[in-house]
Amino acid sequence: MATGPLRFRTPHIEELPTTGSKQSPNYVYMAVSGQQEDPAKNWGTNNRKRARASVGKQTDQQREALSARQQREVERRIKDLNSDYKPALEVVVPKRDGGAGVGSAAKAGKTPNTKKILASGKTFTHHLEDEEAEIARTGRRDGDAEAPPATHRASKTPLARRKAREDSSLSGSPAPVTPMAPPPLPRSAQALLPSSNAMEIDVEDDDDEYDSIPALPSEAEMEALLNAPPLTYNQARSAPPPPGAPPPRRFCETCGYWGRVKCMKCGAMTCSVACKDDHDQFKCLKMYA
């Protein structure tokens, strides 16, 4: 297309816009999958920590979660807090006169069972682990219920040759143990349980917005609940707080106020410049972290 004045006469040429000759722009939209890295941030570092922080491959949750080492540190601190003070020298139980029995018979135990108990040096963790191991092995705790009937070995007969056996005990799992009689507390207590299923209340006309009181369980359900076997030690721990709870609060190491600034070297929190100076001088683990 001629633009501007020409020095010599040319025929007037004008290009008419048609669909075919529309000039294509030098860009095009394309769908790209995945998060693109900002090339400005990725300067090709090999340090994993720096790459994690700058390129931004972590979600918020991952950033807040503690690393494995920190978690071990926290667990060790909690275990220390819950431990009795262990002195360097063990406190030996002295032999005393004036007690029930005199001499070695009394100290060691009167029967073989008690001798074993008195001589055992097991701690609570040993007993706990023993119990967990037994549950893992046999699936039940001693004294909980009668032993389940002997499980049958898996049949070695090929499937094609097995006869149909409807009445064999192979067809079902071992029969569940029926619960035994209720514990020996006064029977009169059980008579006080409400026998009716739902509470009968007089609902007045203008109380329509109240929901009905939820029904108390029936006597059979109550008995089942109260006769349930006790949980193991680890099952009875209370659960973590609901996920919507605020993050754990951290306090200043030096004075105990809120922790507002984190030490870059060891990760401890302090509240202000003065406390931070004290931390850097005396408490920072910069040599060992």
Add this chain to the structure above:
Amino acid sequence: MARQKSLPSAPEASGHLADKTLIIDNGAHTLKAGLATHLDDTPPNLDSCHIIPNVIARSQRDKRTYIGPEYSDCLDFGELAYRRPVEKGFIVHWEAEKAVWERSFLHKDDAVVKCDPEETSLILTEAPNAPVALQRNADEMVFEEFGFAGYYRTIAPTLNAYAPSPFPSTATSVSGVPLECLLIIDVGHSHTTVTPLHHGRPFQHAIKRLEIGGKTLTNQMKLLISRTFDVHREDHIVSEIKEDVCFVSQDFNADLERVWRGGRYDPRAVDASLLVDYVLPDYETIKRGYARPHDPAVKLRDIMLGIGTEGGRREHVLTIANERFVVPELLFSPADIGMRQAGLAGMVLQSIDALPAGFRQAYLANILVVGGTSKLPGFVQRLESELRSLVDVDEVVRVARAEEPAKNVWLGGAGMAKSADLMRSLIVTRQEYAEHGDGWARRVFAGKARR
């Protein structure tokens, strides 16, 4: 599969109920023990319950070992080495526990509660969710080593149902009849448990445990005080400081602001009403530490030398500020030390949510707090306000602390021992134990076997 039971001395021919009952509430910190009898009708007296430290302590300074009740005779509690027979609420080290029991009950001259096991029944408590091996050990020791005439082992919270109720509107229970609905929060030395009880029987699947107790608080207190003065080895002294000085704050954020000294560039005036000066005992002139309100005019160095103190004695003074309420705060938010468990209020709600929906209001309105650590000032108020904030507006929340939080379980046991019928239905006598064995006895205590 009963083991052959060979008792050292033959049990008496008749299986009748012994006259006297020894009730031992076997805790990790102290034993609460006393005698009760079903022969007379007087209500159980708190004075007959003796608190015995459940510890064997060796003093490097005295070169003496103190067992059980002798612990209060110790003149110098500095740097004592302890051995506790009870771990995490369960009797694990029977050698030490036998020494404590013998010293407390069987000593010829100086027993705290004199009793003859052959003629006494025993009610022993344990913490909930015990490993079975420990239960078996306890049963065997009681019958075979000590030779009690009768025995009943139960978890500690169930006995609370037989103690008089602290709620003003609930009628006092007749001895032997348990209260109907109770949610027991036992804030003990090793841990805190929540147990809902129905007519004295626990809902086993709803028993929850928080691993924070008086011991955790004392250790945390040691850590915090050691920022200024190293007290890591002074268990007894720090425990006394905790009992004298700590309280539960009703508004934690506000209290923390009040005692902050401020930053370098914005110093603040500290609210001195919350500060406390604690005078440490030196077991020469000062036998027992005590607290006094903070006096900023006093110069610590002068006091150390004895200048300006009463009688010219040397005082070692610690100033305790936010540790007073930060340490008990652990019970309500264990996440402060990184523990991934819900606080006390959250745990109570977890336990109530595990119950049938119809009982929710009944248990929310009957929460009983027992246990030594619950004596912290402001504990009940703070627990109640936290629960109320987590629960619907139209649900009633009532929290009460027993009159004597440490002795309440014993009181319940004594109330139970007063009723001869109840005892007859519960106690396993020596003769029965010898006949049927320990497995049967364990099932009877768990309620799984018929008697």
